[in-house]
Amino acid sequence: MSIADLINGQKPEGVEEIVVAAMLSAARPFYFAGLQIHKTLYRKGWKKIHKLPCRVICMGNLTLGGSGKTPATIMATQMLCDFGARVAILSRGYKRAKKTKEPVIVSDENRLLASPAESGDEPFLLARSLPGTPVIVCADRYQGGMEAIKRFKPDIIILDDGFQHWRLARDCDIVCIDSCQPLKNLKLFPRGALRETPAALARAHAALFTRVDEPQKIAEQVQYIRSFNRTLPVFYLRYNLNECIPLSKGAAPLSAQDLETKQVFLFCGIARPESFFRLAAQHARRIAGTLALPDHVHYDKDCLRELSHAFSRTNADYLLTTEKDAVKLESAGLPRIPVYYFRLNTQLLGENASDEFLKILLEA
Structure with missing residues (x-):
């Protein structure tokens, strides 16, 4: 079991894991105290909050990854663009291989300009999924935002994953919550997946539950988050698997019949x-x-070799992964094995949900 597993709340098994888990639990009060001091420095004005000269919308969360921010960001951007707004996306480029202090333009209004290594897998996926929308990566979000304004003159900047980024002012905070991971079951980092406590929902403008099939099934979760913000608007996002696309150019997409009758090996590198x-x-x-x-x-090479062995060992007909993984595999020199990826479609559930969500994006 890895430290990441213990941070995510898994039960330790051996003596060594129990000791590490106890140390992580002991560190939790210090993390919480540091978090409160960090917030206070900005709230009291001892550290400066920078304001961009355009509307800023944050698509954030309360947990360490895996809340569905990327599909939600794509959906929100498409809605705003359809409305007629000029939108740019700003990201820190988490875990990009080639880091720089200067802003990286992942895409402009016409084409992709950076690789996944230069931008990070999620910003690259955003850029590829949203042609015509500039995507900028910069560790200093204010610097990146000013570069976006200088180059592209957007009406709105969407901040990808910035709910805990106090240095940059936002006009609207949308908090994405994975419906398959109820917040009430989670504990604070470092012996838990919460970046901050659910009390932070008091400053959110809307909650967006992701991976929802039937809203009534998560009524208890909605009741729980409303205990921190009674008037918080709540939305529900369903994921639909749309196409099954080949990684190799020229190959045909997998049909529904192929998926039902052929042996498929699944792999991914997501939270x-x-x-x-x-x-x-x-x-x-x-x-x-x-x-x-x-x-x-x-x-x-070691990872690709492991995938090749898995394909041979299991007698699979296909390997199937996520689009986030696919953007990195395209340039990885994958052996000649049939790899496909699912492309997601998202759907806001509920009558008038799209209109209400758009109104919050524009006016909250």
Whole structure:
């Protein structure tokens, strides 16, 4: 069991794991105290909050990864662009291989300009999924935002993953919550997946539950978050697996019949691999095996060799992964094995939900 597993709340098994888990639990009060001091420095004006000269919308969360921010950001951007707004996306480029202090323009209004290594897998996926929308990566979000304004003159900047980023002022905070990971079951970092306590929902403008099939099934979760913000608007986002696309150019997409009759091996390097495995299993009926790799995994030679061995060992007909993994595999020198990836469609559930969500994006 890795430290990441212990941080995410898994029960320790051996003596060494019990000791590490106890140390992480003991560190929790110090993390909480540091968090409160950090917030106070900004609230009291002892550290400066920078304001960009345009509307800033944050798509954030309360947990360490895996809350569905990227599909939600794509959906929100598409809604704003359809409304007629000029939108740019700003990200810190978490775990990009090639780091620089200067802003990196991942894409402009016309084309992709950076690789996944230069931008990070999620910003690159955002840029590829949203042609015509500039995507900028910079560790200093204010500097990146000013660069976006200088180059592209957006009406709105969407801040990808910035709910805990106090240095940059926002006009609207949307908090994404994974419906498969109820907040009431989570504990604070470092012996838990919470970046901050659910009390932080008091400063949110809306909560967006992701991976929802039927809203009534998570009524208890909604009641729980409303105990921290009674008037918080709540929305529900369903994921639909749309196309099954080949990584190799020229190959045909997998049909529904292929997914039902062929042996498929599933793999991914995301924060919540079980969510992908569960969703994929609704379409791929014959699962030959699964492989959960670390989040933001770098597909090096050893990793590619492991995938090749898994393909041979399980007698699978195809390997199937996420689009986030696919953007890195395209340039990784993958052996000649049939790899496909699912493309997600998202759907806001509820009558008038799209109009209400757009209104919050524009006016909250």
